Amino acid sequence: MELTFSLRQKEIVEMEPMVAEVMERWPALFTEAEEEFHRITNKNLMDDFRAGLNQHTPRLLQLYQARRTAFPPEMDQLLGRLDEEISSITLHRQTAALKGLPLYL
Template sequence: MVSEALERWPALFCDAEIREEFYRITNKGLIDNFRAALNQHTWRLLRLYRVRRAAFSSEMDQLLNSLDQETSDLTAHRQTAALKGLPLFLRESQEKLFRNCLVSGSE
């Protein structure tokens, strides 16, 4: 079924095409829009993680403790912690929730 979708709509599998289509529809940059939303919600997510800390595995404790130890580039570390905490909070596997893409020289 994925191969059929790839054959019919190859642009769905190309991040540049997805960004262009998002811009065409919304007149906003996808990455900029994502970053703005992340900036807006980071504090609330971290507060939620801390309040519900006891309900999660030790991974959440480790994540929040490592954030507390940071002294440089706090904004980036907070955003990273907010994103890394999502799969723990939602009790989903990280692989299921996020798809990591590696940039290669073949593009």
């Protein structure tokens, strides 16, 4: 992996290939043990994902609530459970935002 680092970095930065192509060509980049993606881009994807989720959760839940009747019953159940939660509300809101996204889309 050390020997091909500069080659991988150059290919990803200059050619900007699709993720599927990178996964096929450099599968080790996507293993947690290697953390190659972080080495190349200096980004932690999970931290970025969590930050984005924290940023967008309130708005997603507002969208779900506003159109609650237009969704299948699963969305109503999901939002109902959220209303009943009193412990670890942040985690439950994030979970509801993620589980509701496929129903919303």
